[in-house]
Amino acid sequence: MKIESASDLVYWTYFMVDWDKTKQEPSDAKCSECGRGMAKGEPAVDMKGTRYDCYVCHKDKKVYWVRAS
Numbered sequence: 001m002k003i004e005s006a007s008d009l010v011y012w013t014y015f016m017v018d019w020d021k022t023k024q025e026p027s028d029a030k031c032s033e034c035g036r037g038m039a040k041g042e043p044a045v046d047m048k049g050t051r052y053d054c055y056v057c058h059k060d061k062k063v064y065w066v067r068a069s
Contacts, residue, residue, distance in 0.1 A: 031057035
């Protein structure tokens with residue numbers, strides 16, 4: 001996904017992403033609320049080329065954006 005600025009990710013909620021069309025794969029990350037495994041979604045890339053990984057918990061409907069190293 002292409003974004004203009006990383007600050008845009010603060011406003012992206014679970015319901016703003018079409019999860020049926022977004023590529024996802026299992027990850028080792030655990031949800032901080034329920035403790036279940038999270039899925040790793042498509043990364044977001046801003047105009048500067050910085051990548052932000054997406055982790056999603058479908059049970060709690062939480063999305064976490066983490067700056068990739």
